[in-house]
Amino acid sequence: MTDHLQSPGALHRIEFSGTETDAERLARMRRAFREAEKAAVLVLAGSFDGDVTDPEALRDLTNLLLETPLPVFALPSGSVGRRGIPLMLAADQAVIGSETSIDGNWRTSPGLTALLHHRVGSSRARAVLFSLATDLLAILVENGFAVRSKDPAAHIRQVAETLEEDGIGRRIKRSLQASTELPLKEALAFDFWFSHNAQGGAP
Amino acid sequence: MSASDDASVRVERTDAVLILTIDRPAARNALNPGILERLAAELAAADQDPAIRAVVVTGGPKNFSAGADIDVLAGHSPASYMASPTRRAFESIARTEKPIVAGVAGFCLGGGCELALACDLIIAADNAVFGQPEINLGIIPGAGGTQLWRSRTGSGPQIEAALLGHFVDAWTARRIGLADEVVPAERIVEASLAKARAIAAKAPLASRAAKAALGSIATMNLHAALAHEVSLMAGLLGTEDAKEGTAAFLEKRPPQYHGR
Numbered sequence: 001m002t003d004h005l006q007s008p009g010a011l012h013r014i015e016f017s018g019t020e021t022d023a024e025r026l027a028r029m030r031r032a033f034r035e036a037e038k039a040a041v042l043v044l045a046g047s048f049d050g051d052v053t054d055p056e057a058l059r060d061l062t063n064l065l066l067e068t069p070l071p072v073f074a075l076p077s078g079s080v081g082r083r084g085i086p087l088m089l090a091a092d093q094a095v096i097g098s099e100t101s102i103d104g105n106w107r108t109s110p111g112l113t114a115l116l117h118h119r120v121g122s123s124r125a126r127a128v129l130f131s132l133a134t135d136l137l138a139i140l141v142e143n144g145f146a147v148r149s150k151d152p153a154a155h156i157r158q159v160a161e162t163l164e165e166d167g168i169g170r171r172i173k174r175s176l177q178a179s180t181e182l183p184l185k186e187a188l189a190f191d192f193w194f195s196h197n198a199q200g201g202a203p
Numbered sequence: 204m205s206a207s208d209d210a211s212v213r214v215e216r217t218d219a220v221l222i223l224t225i226d227r228p229a230a231r232n233a234l235n236p237g238i239l240e241r242l243a244a245e246l247a248a249a250d251q252d253p254a255i256r257a258v259v260v261t262g263g264p265k266n267f268s269a270g271a272d273i274d275v276l277a278g279h280s281p282a283s284y285m286a287s288p289t290r291r292a293f294e295s296i297a298r299t300e301k302p303i304v305a306g307v308a309g310f311c312l313g314g315g316c317e318l319a320l321a322c323d324l325i326i327a328a329d330n331a332v333f334g335q336p337e338i339n340l341g342i343i344p345g346a347g348g349t350q351l352w353r354s355r356t357g358s359g360p361q362i363e364a365a366l367l368g369h370f371v372d373a374w375t376a377r378r379i380g381l382a383d384e385v386v387p388a389e390r391i392v393e394a395s396l397a398k399a400r401a402i403a404a405k406a407p408l409a410s411r412a413a414k415a416a417l418g419s420i421a422t423m424n425l426h427a428a429l430a431h432e433v434s435l436m437a438g439l440l441g442t443e444d445a446k447e448g449t450a451a452f453l454e455k456r457p458p459q460y461h462g463r
Contacts, residue, residue, distance in 0.1 A: 067372070069329075174329055174387060181374035182385060190329070193390040 011160045012039035018047035022057035022083060029061055033068060040164040041071045043156055044091060048076035048084025049103060055110055058083055062111055065090035069177070071169045073156050079103035085136075086111035089119055092173065094146040095155050096137055106136045118180065119145050212241040219256040219403040220396060221249050224263055231269035232262040234314045239292035242318075246299040253462050256403035256410065258299070259395045260322055261306030264388045267331070268315025273340070284345070289314075293346040297321045300411050302402045306395030307331045308388045312370075317344060320351035323414060324398060327373040327382035328391040334370040354421070355380045406444035407462040412436070 014032050016025065036042055044065075052058055065072055065087065074091035076084060081103045088094050089112070106112065107129065116125040120143040128139050140146035149155040163169025171194055178190040211227040223245055225232040242260065249255045262268055271289065279287060296318065305319040308328035316333050319325050327333075335348040343349060343365065352361040356379045363369050376382040386394040402410055412435040419428040439445050443463040451458035 177374070178329065178385065182377065186377075186385070190385060190387065193386045193394060196390060196393065 010040040010164045011043060011157065012036035012041070013043040013045055016044065016046035016048065016084075016087075018049055022052065022054040022061065026057045026061045026064070029064060033064065036070065039070060040167070040169045041073060041156070041160040042068060043073045043075055043160075044087060045075040045153075046077065048074070048080040048088060049078055050081045050083050052083045052110060058086060058110060062086045062090045062115075067177075069170055069174050071163055071173050073159070075152050075156060076100050080137075082106070082109045085109035086115055089115035089145075092176070094140065095149050095152040096141075096146055097149065097152045100137060102136045119143075211235075211238050212245070214245055216255070217396065218400065219254060219407075220259060220399040221245065221255045221257075222259045222261070222392070222396065222399075224261050224392075225268055226263070228265065230272070231266045231310055232315065233269050233272045234289075234318065235272045235275055236288045236292070239289050239296075239314075243292040243295035246296055246301075246303070250300045253407070255301065256405075256407045256462075257399040258301055258303045259306055259392070259399045260303055260318065261392055261395055262308065262315075264308050264328065264391050266309035267305070267307040267311040268318060269310040270313025270315050270336070276342075290346070293317065293321065297347070300414065302399070302410055302414055304395045304399045304402070306391045307333075307382070308391045312336055313344065313348070314346055317346040317348045317351065320347055320355070323417075324384075325376075325382045326384050326386060326391065326395045326398060327376050328388035329373050329385055330388045331373040331376065331382070331385075332370050333364075333372075333376050333381055334368060335364040336368040336370075338366060338368045352381065406439075406442075406448055406458070406460040408442050408444050409439055409448075412439055 012032065012035065014029065020028070032042075071093075072091040074088040074094040076088060076094065076096065078099060079101050080088060085102075085106055086109060113125070113129065116128060120128065120140075124143055128136070128143075131139075133139055137146060141148055147155065160169070163172070175187070175191045175194070179187040181187075182190060211225065213222075213224040213226045215222040215224070223242055225234070225238060225242075227233065227235075227238065246258065249258055275289070284290065293314075302324075303322040305322035305325045306328075307319050307325055309330055309332065311319050311331055311333045313334075313336060316335055319333075335344045335352075337344050337348065349361070349365045352364055360371070360379050360381070364371070371379070371381060373382060373385045377385050384394065384398070416428070416432045416435050419431045423431060444460045447460060448458050
C-alpha cells in the first residue's frame with residue numbers, strides 16, 4: 001500500500017495484520033521493501049499486538065528494518081505486544097496516538113535490551129530497564145524516540161514531505177547507519193562523500 | 204581520461220591510474236572467461252607500462268560481481284577446470300605487481316569476492332554484500348575463497364564463509380577487516396579512484412617493492428620474508444626516486460617521482 005505525497009510512492013505504508021504469523025509478515029515485508037525502492041519513507045502501521053510466533057522470523061524482520069536504507073516510522077494502533085516492540089524499536093521513530101498502549105510485560109520482549117541500548121543510549125537503557133516505571137511508551141516519548149500526535153498519519157505525512165526533497169531522508173538514514181556501525185572519523189568521512197560531486201579527489 | 208571498451212570490461216585511464224570496470228549489468232557482472240582474461244591482460248599490460256602507477260577494479264555503483272557464470276562452471280570436467288582460462292586468469296591477476304584498489308558495491312560473491320580479495324585494498328559501498336556461496340552449490344571456492352579471507356579477517360569469518368556460505372554486509376566487512384573503508388554506493392568509483400591516486404602519488408618503484416614485500420609472507424616464512432624486505436629496501440636506495448624523496452623532505456617541498 002502506497003500513500004502519495006508530492007510524487008508517487010514517496011510514502012510507502014505497510015499495514016500489519018494482527019492475524020499473520022511472524023514468518024508471513026517477514027515474507028510480506030521482503031516484497032514490500034522491493035516495492036519501496038523509490039519511496040522517501042517507510043511507514044509501518046496497523047497491528048503491533050500479539051505474542052511472538054517465530055523468534056527466528058521476528059529476528060530476521062527486525063534486522064531487515066534496521067538495514068533498510070530509508071527512514072522507517074512505526075505507527076502502531078491499539079496495543080503493542082511482545083512481537084510489536086522490537087519492530088517499533090527497529091524503526092527510526094514511533095508516532096503514537098492517544099489510544100496506543102503497551103500490552104503485557106514489555107521487559108520480556110525479544111530484542112528489547114539491544115534495541116533500547118542503541119535507541120536511547122546505554123545509561124538511559126539501564127534507567128529504563130531497571131526502573132520501577134511500567135509505561136514504556138511514556139519513557140520512549142520522554143527520551144525522544146517516540147512522538148505523541150493527535151493525528152499520527154498526518155504527522156508522518158508532514159515529516160515525509162520534508163524528507164523527500166533530494167532524497168535527504170535516505171541520505172540521513174544511511175549516515176545514521178554509518179554512525180552506528182563505524183568509528184566517528186570513518187562515519188564522518190562516509191557522510192562527507194555525499195557532498196563530493198566531482199569525480200576524483202578525496203572528501 | 205581516455206577509454207576503450209571490449210568484452211564487458213571498460214578500460215579508462217585517468218592520470219596515472221588505470222580503471223577497469225566490469226560492465227555486464229544484465230548478469231550482475233557475473234564473471235565469464237572473457238571478462239577474466241581481459242582483466243588479466245589489462246593488469247599484465249599495466250605492469251609493463253611505467254605511466255600506470257595504480258589500478259582500480261570495480262563494477263560501478265550497483266554490483267561488483269555476483270560470481271562466476273554458473274553455466275560455464277557447470278560445463279567443466281575435473282580435467283578441463285584445472286586447465287581452464289578462468290583459473291589461469293585468476294592466477295595472473297593475483298601476480299599483478301602494481302597496487303590494485305577494488306571498488307566494491309552490491310553483490311561481491313563467489314569468484315567476484317575472490318577477485319576483490321586478489322586486490323590490495325578493498326573500498327566497500329554501503330550496499331556491498333560479500334560472500335562465498337559455493338558451498339550451497341555442492342562445490343567450494345576455487346580461486347582463493349577458502350584462503351584469502353584469513354589474512355584480512357582471521358580464521359573465524361573465513362570458516363563461516365567457506366562452510367556456511369553466509370553473506371557479510373559492508374559494515375560487518377569493515378569491522379572484521381575484509382573491507383578497508385565504507386563509502387556511499389554512488390561514490391564508490393570516486394572513492395576508489397581517490398585511494399588509487401593517493402597510491403599513485405607515491406614513488407612507483409617503492410609502491411611496487413612494498414607490494415612485493417607485503418605479499419612475501421604468503422610464500423615465505425617470516426625469517427625469509429624479513430630478509431626479502433631488507434633486500435627490496437636496499438635495492439630502492441639506489442633509485443632516483445629515493446634520492447628525490449629524501450631531498451624533497453629535507454628541502455620541505457613535495458617530491459616529484461619518475462619511477463627511476
